[in-house]
Each structure stands twice: as C-alpha cells, then as structure tokens.
Amino acid sequence: MAKVTIDGIEIEVPDGTSILQAARMIGPTVAPPAMCFYTNLPSSGGYCRTCMVEVTKGSEKDPRPMPKLVASCRTQVMDGMVVGNRTSEKAVDARKGVVEFLLLNHPLDCPICDQAGECHLQDLSYENGSAKTRTDFERRTFDKIDIGDKIQLHMNRCILCYRCVKVADQLTPERVHGVMNRGDHSEISTYITKAVDNEFSGNMIDVCPVGALTDKTFRFKSRVWFTKPVTAHRDCDKCCGKVVLWYKGEDVLRVTGRKDQWGEVEEFICNTCRFDKKRTSDWVVEGPTNLSRHSVISANHYEKLVVPNELTLNDIKPLNP
Amino acid sequence: MGKKLLLQNDNVPGIDTYEVYRQHGGYTSVEKAFKMTSDEVVEEVKKSGLRGRGGAGFPTGMKWSFLAKPEGVPRYLVCNADESEPGTFKDRYLMQRHPHLLIEGMIAASYALGANTAYIYIRGEYFYIVNILEKAIEEAYTAGWLGDNIQGSGYSLNMYVHPGAGAYICGEETALLESLEGKRGNPRIKPPFPAVKGLYACPTVVNNVETIAAVVPILNMGGDEYAKIGIGKSTGTKLISASGHIKKPGVYEIELGLPVEEFIYSEEYCGGILNDKKLKAVVPGGSSVPILPAELSLKTPTGEPRLMSYESLSEGGFVSGSMLGSGGFIVMDETTSIVRNLHTFNRFYHHESCGQCSPCREGTGWMEKITHKILDGHGTLADIDLLWDIQRKIEGNTICPLGDAAAWPVAAAIRHFREEFEEYVSNPSSIVDVKHYYNIHNLVEA
Ligand SMILES: Cc1cc2nc3c(=O)[nH]c(=O)nc-3n(C[C@H](O)[C@H](O)[C@H](O)COP(=O)(O)O)c2cc1C
Ligand code: SF4
Ligand code: SF4
Numbered sequence: 001m002a003k004v005t006i007d008g009i010e011i012e013v014p015d016g017t018s019i020l021q022a023a024r025m026i027g028p029t030v031a032p033p034a035m036c037f038y039t040n041l042p043s044s045g046g047y048c049r050t051c052m053v054e055v056t057k058g059s060e061k062d063p064r065p066m067p068k069l070v071a072s073c074r075t076q077v078m079d080g081m082v083v084g085n086r087t088s089e090k091a092v093d094a095r096k097g098v099v100e101f102l103l104l105n106h107p108l109d110c111p112i113c114d115q116a117g118e119c120h121l122q123d124l125s126y127e128n129g130s131a132k133t134r135t136d137f138e139r140r141t142f143d144k145i146d147i148g149d150k151i152q153l154h155m156n157r158c159i160l161c162y163r164c165v166k167v168a169d170q171l172t173p174e175r176v177h178g179v180m181n182r183g184d185h186s187e188i189s190t191y192i193t194k195a196v197d198n199e200f201s202g203n204m205i206d207v208c209p210v211g212a213l214t215d216k217t218f219r220f221k222s223r224v225w226f227t228k229p230v231t232a233h234r235d236c237d238k239c240c241g242k243v244v245l246w247y248k249g250e251d252v253l254r255v256t257g258r259k260d261q262w263g264e265v266e267e268f269i270c271n272t273c274r275f276d277k278k279r280t281s282d283w284v285v286e287g288p289t290n291l292s293r294h295s296v297i298s299a300n301h302y303e304k305l306v307v308p309n310e311l312t313l314n315d316i317k318p319l320n321p
Numbered sequence: 322m323g324k325k326l327l328l329q330n331d332n333v334p335g336i337d338t339y340e341v342y343r344q345h346g347g348y349t350s351v352e353k354a355f356k357m358t359s360d361e362v363v364e365e366v367k368k369s370g371l372r373g374r375g376g377a378g379f380p381t382g383m384k385w386s387f388l389a390k391p392e393g394v395p396r397y398l399v400c401n402a403d404e405s406e407p408g409t410f411k412d413r414y415l416m417q418r419h420p421h422l423l424i425e426g427m428i429a430a431s432y433a434l435g436a437n438t439a440y441i442y443i444r445g446e447y448f449y450i451v452n453i454l455e456k457a458i459e460e461a462y463t464a465g466w467l468g469d470n471i472q473g474s475g476y477s478l479n480m481y482v483h484p485g486a487g488a489y490i491c492g493e494e495t496a497l498l499e500s501l502e503g504k505r506g507n508p509r510i511k512p513p514f515p516a517v518k519g520l521y522a523c524p525t526v527v528n529n530v531e532t533i534a535a536v537v538p539i540l541n542m543g544g545d546e547y548a549k550i551g552i553g554k555s556t557g558t559k560l561i562s563a564s565g566h567i568k569k570p571g572v573y574e575i576e577l578g579l580p581v582e583e584f585i586y587s588e589e590y591c592g593g594i595l596n597d598k599k600l601k602a603v604v605p606g607g608s609s610v611p612i613l614p615a616e617l618s619l620k621t622p623t624g625e626p627r628l629m630s631y632e633s634l635s636e637g638g639f640v641s642g643s644m645l646g647s648g649g650f651i652v653m654d655e656t657t658s659i660v661r662n663l664h665t666f667n668r669f670y671h672h673e674s675c676g677q678c679s680p681c682r683e684g685t686g687w688m689e690k691i692t693h694k695i696l697d698g699h700g701t702l703a704d705i706d707l708l709w710d711i712q713r714k715i716e717g718n719t720i721c722p723l724g725d726a727a728a729w730p731v732a733a734a735i736r737h738f739r740e741e742f743e744e745y746v747s748n749p750s751s752i753v754d755v756k757h758y759y760n761i762h763n764l765v766e767a
Contacts, residue, residue, distance in 0.1 A: 046510040047677050049718055068717040074510055097714030101683035134707055137690045160676060179505065179676075182488070184686040186676035 002079040006030050006053075007087045019072035019083055020051055024262065031262075032085050033095075033124050035102070035209050036161035037073035039264050044166045045073035048159065049098045050124060054088035057081060069094055092128075099129035105140040105184060106210075107156045115211030117224040117296050120263060121159060140184060147177065148196045150216050150275050151205060155187055158212035164188060164204040171200040171268060188212070199238055202274040206257045206265045217275055218246075218254040225296045227253055229289035234282055238270035244289050245280075252278045258289075323589070324550055326538040326558045327531070328574045331418065337453065339460035342421040348466055350540035354429045355474040362433035366536060368544030370556035375401055375492075375529030376607065376647045377722075378631045381536075387516040388434055389524040397525040398436040399501065400427060400533055402443040403485055403492035407608035407669055408649030411560035412530035414572040416443075416450050419534070420457035424480065426533040428466060429540055431478050434526055439480045442497050445487040454482045489673035493721045494527040496675065507675050508721035529647075531560055552578030555630035559645070565652035568592035581605070581627045581634075582619045585652060598654040602737070605634050606646020608666050609726030611733030612659070613643050639732065659738040660745050663730060664692035670727035681724035684715040688731055695742065698749035705742045709735050 003012050006023045007030045013022045023031040032053055037045030045051075051073050055066040060080030069091055072083070085091055103125060110116040142155035160179070165188070168177040177196050180189045190196055196204070205213045227246040234241045246254045255274045257265035277283065291297055325331075335341040342348075354362050367382030388396060400423065404412040416423055423441070431439045443451060458480050461467045469477045483501055485491045491500045495509035498520050519525020535557060539547045548556045555577040564570045567585065569592040575584065584590045585600065594600055603618035604610060621627050622641040627634065635642045653662065671685040688711055691704050712728035719725070735742060 046720060047679070049678050049680055052718060071510075094714060094718050097718070098679050101679045101687075101714070104683045104687060135687065137687070140686075159679070160682065162677075181676075182490075183671060183674035183676040184682050186682065 002077045002081070004077040004079075004081045004083065006083045007085050013077060015076075017077050019053060019055075019070070019075050019077055019081075020045075022077050023053075023072065023083075023085060028261070030085055032072050032091075033120075033128065034073055034262070035120055035124065035159060036163060038163050038166070038207055039262075040266075040268065041163060041166040041170060041207070044163055046071050047162055048102070050095055050102075050128075052091055052094055052098070054084040054091045055081060056084055056088075095128045096130060099125050100134070102159050103129065103133070104135055105156075106159070107139060107141075109157070113154075113157065113211040114214045114219055114224075115157075115208075118263075119211060120209035142187060145189075146216075147190055147204075147213070148201060150202065150271070151196070152214050152216050152219065153188060154212050154214065156212075157210045158188055159210055160186055160188070161209055163207040163209070164213055167200070167204045167207055167268075168196065171203060172196065172198045174198065177204075199270045199272070200268060202271045203257065203265065203268045206259075206268075209263075215254055215274075217278075221253045222248050227297075229291065229297065231258065231286040231289045232283035233286065234273065234277065234284060236270060236273055239273060240267040240269065241273060242267055243269055243273055243283075245283060245285070250280075252280065254278075323574070323579065324558060324576045325574050326542075326547075326550070327415065327419070327422065327534055327560065328572075337418060337420055337457070339421060339457070339464055342419075343464070346541070347421055348425050348428075350537045351425055351428045351432070351466065352472070353540050354432050355472065355476065359433050359435055362429065362540065365544040366433065366539055369535075369539040369547040370544075370551075370554060371532065371535055371539060371547070372555070372631060373529055374531035374535070374559065374647065376406070376609070378645065381528065381532055384516070384528075385430075385434060385526060387514075388526055389517045390435065391524070395438065395523050396434055396436045397520045397523060398427065398431045398434055398439040399494075399497065399520060399525055399527045400439070400441040400530055401492060401494065401497060401527050402441050402447070402530045403489075403497060404444050404447075404530070404647075405489040405492050405673075406647050406649055407666070408562060408564055408604060408651045409607045409647045410562045410564075411572050411648060413447060413450065414562075415530055415534060415560065416447070417453060420450075420454050421461070422534045422537060423454070423530055424457055424461050424466070426536045427480060428461075428471070428478060429536050430526075430528065430533050432476055433536075436526075437477055437479065439478060440501060440520075441480070441482045442491070442501055443482060443484050444492075445485045448484060451482050451484050458482065488675075489669075490675045490721075490723060493723060496721070497527065498525065507677050508723075510720055550576055552628065552630050553632055555632060555645075559629070559648055561629070561648045561650050563591050563650045563652070565650075566595040566598065566654035566657070567652045568595055575629055577628075577630045578633075579629045581629055584629055584650070585619075591652065594652065594654050596654075598656065600652065601655045601657050602653045602659065604643075604649070604651040604653075604730075605629075606644045607649030608651070608669065609722075609729060610644040610646040611639055611642070611729050612662075612737065613733075614737045617641050617737070618643075639729070640736070643733070659734050659741050660692065660695060663734040664689070664696055666730045667692050667727070670723065674723060674727070675721075678718075678720045678724070680715040681719045681727065684711050684724070685727045687711055688727070695745050698745075700742075700746035700749070702743065702746055704746065705735060705739065 032051040034051045035048040052069040053072045057063045059078030145153050147153050177190045205215050227248050230245045232245050245252045257269045330336045363385045371381045372378040490496045491506040493508045496506040500506035515525045561573050586593045600615040604612045622637040631645045634645045667689040671689040674681045674685045676682040712731040715724045716728040
C-alpha cells in the first residue's frame with residue numbers, strides 16, 4: 001500500500017495504482033480530467049496531456065519533486081508522494097494550454113454535433129479553458145468518411161486520443177483502422193478499404209470523447225438532452241447485454257454501453273445489441289439511468305428543475321432593438 | 322593540430338575497405354575487448370567519461386550499466402544513424418568514409434552488452450550509405466569479425482542495416498524502436514525505458530553512431546587515457562558539423578574544450594565568416610538548441626571565453642546559454658534574418674511532429690502559422706507574445722523531447738532578438754527580407 005496526498009487530501013491505495021486512479025478514488029473534486037485514458041483499454045492514455053499534475057514530492061524515500069509535470073494516468077503513485085492538481089498553478093496553467101491546443105483546429109460545431117451534451121471536450125473546455133480564442137487562422141479540415149455502414153467519422157472533430165484505435169486493436173479481432181500521416185495532419189483511418197466490419201466495432205462510438213465517431217442510426221435524430229436514458233439488459237450470447245436505451249417518447253433512438261461516473265463504458269457491448277435491438281420488447285428494463293455527471297441530460301428529466309427565485313419567465317423581456 | 326581519434330586516417334586512400342582499415346590498426350579494439358570480460362569493457366567506457374553524442378550527452382558507460390539482464394532474454398544494441406537534425410551531418414561523414422570504424426565499435430559494444438544481434442537504423446535518405454555499410458559488413462563477415470564464434474572467442478554477433486522511411490521523429494530512440502519493429506514511428510511513453518523493455522520488449526541500448534565509434538579509441542588507448550583528453554566532464558573528441566556563413570563548412574573533429582572563437586575564426590577549422598562579414602548568431606548544437614547572439618556565443622555571461630564543451634555551452638542556462646547537442650554548428654552572419662530562420666525551424670518541427678500529444682501536434686503548426694504571418698508582413702506585437710506563450714505551453718508538457726526541441730528555438734530567438742521581431746511587425750514594408758520572402762512564396766504558390 002502507498003500513501004499519497006493529492007490536493008491536500010491523503011489516501012492509501014494499493015501499489016501500482018496510477019495517480020489518476022488514486023485521485024478518482026478520492027473523488028471528482030480532485031480527479032484530473034482525462035481525454036485519452038480509458039480504464040478498459042490497456043495501454044491507452046498519455047497522449048492528450050490534460051491529466052498532467054505536479055508532483056512536489058516524489059516519495060518518502062526520494063522526496064525530490066519531479067522536474068516536469070507528469071501524465072497522471074501513466075504515473076504510478078509512490079509511498080509518500082505529494083501531488084498538486086487543482087492546487088498546482090503549473091498544472092492548471094498547462095491544462096489551460098492543452099485545452100487551447102485541442103480546440104485550435106476543432107470546428108466548434110457543437111450546435112450541429114450529435115455529441116453535444118455528452119461531449120468531454122465541451123466539459124473540459126468549460127471547466128479548464130478560457131472563454132476567448134487567440135487564433136484567427138483557418139482550421140484544418142477533412143472530409144467525412146464512413147467507417148462501415150453504421151459509423152461515420154467526422155475527422156475535423158477528432159482530438160486524436162487513440163481510444164478508438166485501441167478498441168480496434170484490442171477488442172476487434174482484425175485491426176483495420178489506425179492513424180495515418182503525421183503531426184496535425186494525422187488522421188484516423190481505415191486505410192484504403194472503408195469497412196470496420198466486426199461485432200464490437202460500435203464501441204468506438206462510445207469511447208470517442210467527442211463527436212468524431214457517431215452512430216449513423218442515431219445521427220441528427222435528437223439532441224441528447226431531449227432523450228431519456230433507461231438502463232436495460234438482455235440475454236446476449238456475444239456480450240454482457242447490459243446497456244442504456246435512449247428513448248424519445250416511445251421510441252428507442254439509440255443503444256449504448258453503460259458509462260460510469262467518469263464517462264467510461266463499464267462493459268463493452270456487441271453490435272447486435274447496439275444497432276439491431278431497438279424495440280422495448282427486446283429488453284428487460286431496469287429503470288431510469290442514474291446520471292451522476294454534471295449533465296444537461298439529467299437536468300432535463302430526472303432532477304427537479306429549480307427555477308431561480310429572482311427570475312421568472314415573465315421577467316424575460318424581448319430585447320429592445 | 323588538434324587531437325584526432327576518429328578521423329585520424331581520414332586522408333588514407335581506401336580506408337573504407339577492410340584491408341586498408343585493418344592495416345591501419347582496425348579491429349584491434351575488438352581483439353582487446355575479447356581479452357576482457359564484458360563488464361570490464363563497460364568499466365573501461367565508464368572510466369573514459371564518454372557522453373552520448375546523439376544530443377542529450379548522457380554518460381554512455383552509465384547507460385550500459387543500466388541494461389537489464391534477465392536470464393534467457395536476448396539483448397540488443399541499436400545504432401541510431403537516423404541523423405535528421407537540421408545542421409547535423411557528422412554521422413553521414415563517418416559512415417560514408419569510415420564504415421569499418423562504426424562496425425568495429427558495434428562489435429566491441431555488443432560484446433560489452435552481451436548482445437548477439439545489432440542493428441544500424443539509418444536515415445532513409447542515406448540510401449547510398451546503406452550500400453557502403455552493407456559492403457563493409459559483408460567484408461567483416463568474410464574476415465571473421467561477424468557471425469558465429471568470432472575469431473574463436475566463442476562470441477557470436479549478427480549485424481543488420483535497416484533504413485528508415487524519412488521521419489525525423491524516428492531518431493527519437495523509442496520511435497526508432499517502433500519503426501525498427503515495423504510499426505508506425507511513434508515515441509513510446511516512458512517508463513519502461515529501452516534498457517528494460519526496448520526492441521521486441523527486450524533490454525536494448527540505443528547509441529548514436531559517433532558514440533559507438535568512440536568506443537574504438539577508448540578501448541585502444543584505455544578509458545583513463547581517453548578521459549585525459551578534453552576538458553572536465555566533456556572528455557574526448559567530438560565531430561562538429563559546421564555550416565552556415567563560414568569560409569570552410571564541413572565536418573571537423575575537435576578536442577572538447579576548444580574555444581568557440583578559435584573554432585569559428587582559425588584557419589584549421591571554419592576559417593572565419595564568409596566575405597569577412599560580422600558574426601550575428603550561432604546555433605551551436607543543431608536546430609533544436611537555443612540560438613546565441615554573437616557576444617554570448619564567444620563569451621559566457623561571466624565573460625569567460627565560451628568553449629566547445631557540454632558544460633561551457635550550457636553555462637547561463639537557457640537565459641544566456643545553449644547546448645552542445647549533436648554538434649550541428651550553424652553560423653549566421655549579420656545579414657541573416659532571425660525571424661526567417663526561425664520560420665524555417667518552425668516549419669521543420671511542424672512537419673516532423675508525430676502528432677501523438679496535443680501540445681506538440683497543434684502547437685508546432687500554430688507557431689509556424691504565426692511566423693509565416695509575420696514574414697508576410699501581417700504580424701502584430703501581440704503575435705510575438707503569443708509565440709512566447711505557445712512555446713512555454715509546449716515545453717516540458719509532451720511525451721518526447723521533440724516538443725521541447727520545437728519550443729526552445731522559438732524561446733531563444735525571441736529572448737535574444739526581440740527587437741528584430743518588433744521591427745518586422747511594426748515596419749514590415751521597410752524590410753527587404755519580407756519582400757524577398759513574399760516573392761519566393763508567391764512563386765512557389767504559382
Ligand atoms: C526528435 C528527436 C530526434 C532525435 N534524432 C536523433 C538522431 O538522429 N540521431 C541520434 O543519434 N540521436 C537522436 N536523438 C536522440 C536519441 O533519442 C537518443 O538520445 C540517442 O540516440 C542516444 O544515443 P547517445 O546516448 O549515444 O547519444 C533524437 C531525439 C529526439 C527527441
Ligand atoms: S475518432 Fe474519437 S476516439 Fe478516435 S482518436 Fe479521434 S477523438 Fe479519439
Ligand atoms: S512531442 Fe511531438 S513528436 Fe514527440 S510524441 Fe508528442 S507529438 Fe509526437
């Protein structure tokens with residue numbers, strides 16, 4: 001066991017735990033944001049640099065601070081380590097930089113993006129970014145491409161987190177999808193042929209933190225905050241069959257895996273469950289999904305909306321011309 | 322004449338052939354090594370104080386002693402011949418003219434590390450050197466210096482040359498290993514370090530061409546003797562690739578500790594500034610290291626003469642110092658535009674970023690766009706501060722040092738030549754260079 005202090009809060013965790021995991025054990029207030037790390041995808045993480053933290057004391061044995069910020073998802077805790085996340089000016093400043101870099105070429109087309117409302121980049125920028133942009137250069141653009149018949153890749157929105165590449169690598173038996181080109185021309189691609197055609201490919205949609213990989217059967221059907229998530233399961237011979245059904249009225253608009261409080265899928269599901277089972281009768285419904293993220297989705301349905309006292313609808317007047 | 326340990330036979334005709342090389346004392350270091358245990362060879366290299374010639378200057382003997390040695394797992398020696406740093410061309414010279422020196426060093430080093438397979442990962446553009454090396458390796462096999470049971474010692478070694486496909490990033494040691502394994506050349510996230518999990522997840526040492534070649538004189542003369550050459554912790558000799566506005570550009574072997582002034586102005590080396598113009602700035606260690614204005618390149622901040630050594634060149638930190646780096650010595654005369662030079666560097670790093678981590682992937686492109694804008698005459702004062710802020714947010718925040726290498730030149734150019742940037746943005750029309758650049762740019766576009 002190792003004792004580690006993060007933002008002044010001490011916790012004891014098993015050896016080999018990463019700083020990020022330890023921080024998550026303490027709770028969301030000290031957990032650094034993570035855009036590329038994914039618990040269920042070994043070897044993910046380390047790329048996006050949003051989870052960087054400052055280690056002011058290396059360990060009990062070697063108390064020297066680490067010279068650079070470290071990626072908390074890829075750095076193991078040591079006994080006696082002291083870490084600064086939100087309390088470290090350096091980490092906060094660097095993270096602000098990373099957000100700016102991630103948005104530099106991002107199209108900011110949230111109003112027409114299916115991911116809006118459950119997009120980690122939106123959350124990240126809102127919490128850690130600045131309100132203004134410092135660039136007026138043209139943004140890098142790509143054409144949209146179809147990855148198989150159910151998934152569309154919108155490369156302009158991609159933040160190159162490599163999660164989908166890891167899914168392709170680890171979950172799906174034949175890898176047909178990777179990264180082409182270099183630097184800011186890098187592009188997620190299926191190389192020559194279009195189809196990622198296998199039973200678990202749909203999980204790429206779930207792991208994508210932004211709206212780069214979208215479910216073609218759901219595209220433009222509804223803003224997510226107008227849909228109601230319901231937890232359900234079925235007996236599936238390919239996967240765990242544990243899903244969330246997203247309803248609008250009586251219709252299931254889409255099926256996704258179940259996500260934990262960090263927005264990560266708990267267990268991956270197969271394409272049959274995801275794309276082919278869209279009737280309530282296909283499923284055993286467990287009940288409304290408990291959305292613990294600070295999510296606009298939950299605000300719409302399951303929380304009692306508290307209207308601020310000072311402001312009632314009647315107070316809102318049309319703008320004077 | 323300065324001391325020569327690597328290029329002393331540079332003028333011997335046919336030194337690239339086995340016979341001539343052997344006649345001039347070639348392969349004696351291997352004979353010497355075989356009389357020692359492998360640990361003794363490592364010890365000798367440790368005593369020599371040799372530091373990596375690939376850029377970082379990490380003590381080679383120490384690197385070798387970190388190599389993990391689990392039972393039943395092969396170990397590898399990989400020679401980094403990717404040499405793609407702008408301003409650096411010494412490895413090419415060495416391999417082209419003295420291929421056997423590298424092979425001899427590789428054998429001695431592999432023996433010291435207990436590696437039975439060694440690779441030379443060579444920059445793709447050096448395809449013609451691949452032939453030279455392969456011919457020399459062939460000769461070494463024929464003469465019994467490679468293969469099974471070398472010279473009856475019981476030690477076996479196979480050696481392969483592997484060309485890269487044209488990426489600077491494949492010079493970074495873990496990207497190199499990925500590429501050597503046949504994958505996309507993305508740097509790995511460390512730890513684990515190559516000494517523990519390198520090529521095919523086996524313990525691996527990656528060393529620069531010149532580092533490995535230096536093992537030959539070290540074994541021939543003994544580590545202690547070698548350590549007496551040079552100055553302080555910068556022992557031995559170093560190949561310097563001298564380029565830019567000098568009378569005699571080329572590759573020079575210098576004894577570490579040579580004053581920069583002597584290197585630039587003496588007849589033996591660069592022979593002074595071209596057309597006897599004034600010196601403006603020096604990039605002493607390849608494009609990645611900070612640029613130094615004339616005064617700071619000849620004298621340290623404390624007024625001492627600046628020497629060609631790891632320590633002296635970095636004296637003053639990044640505020641008033643630089644680095645010896647890979648020894649790519651770029652000299653600029655008074656007519657040089659620092660802004661344009663910086664733009665060239667920015668273009669390079671933007672082009673070469675592998676794109677794994679956000680700060681480098683996006684930041685390098687952004688910095689290029691800004692210097693381009695300034696050169697086009699549309700820059701503002703705010704752009705200079707923005708450049709500064711971008712480099713600051715890249716440095717130290719990336720997976721591999723390419724991010725730092727892209728950030729440092731920007732920081733140093735602004736630190737030392739801010740007025741020039743300000744002149745460019747406040748009075749663009751008066752600067753001939755902008756027009757010139759504009760013309761070239763338009764020509765290329767058209
Ligand atoms: C972007 C980048 C490019 C590099 N290119 C080279 C190179 O071309 N040749 C080289 O020897 N080292 C290069 N290096 C340094 C290597 O990573 C490594 O430090 C070196 O090969 C170690 O050898 P040494 O200890 O003998 O210097 C590069 C490093 C980086 C970050
Ligand atoms: S498409 Fe999505 S999951 Fe894949 S790398 Fe881009 S952002 Fe990450
Ligand atoms: S710093 Fe640049 S080159 Fe190095 S891993 Fe990151 S993106 Fe790739």
